[in-house]
Amino acid sequence: QVQLVESGGGLVQAGGSLRLSCAASGFTFSSTSMGWFRQAPGKEREFVAGITWGGTGTYYSDSVKGRFTISRDNAKNMVYLQMNSLNSEDTAVYYCAQHRTRWSYSRTGFGSWGQGTQVTVSS
16 A cells, blocks of 8 residues: 655745655555645645656756755655745645656656645745
């Protein structure tokens, strides 16, 4: 059974930083691409960042490029999202996501999400 458990969210002032973590279990993590999505109030869930199974490929939405960094530790089955220079538009629930198929990556290929962690940026 796939389990994705996010942590690290909270309240931060504009310009500040947070690091989100996601603990994954129930599947072969080291051969699965992972991602982060977010959903703000009244908006649809959107892609934030993705990373290929080996970590050599990283992808970002235009809105976070240059500010957020996705990484993973295959030995620990963990994926991270370092978020810097946060602003009010980053306020959302952030979800860790598992790619549906192993050994592949596409922005539309994610199929399982965790419960999410709330990030609130105060201005």
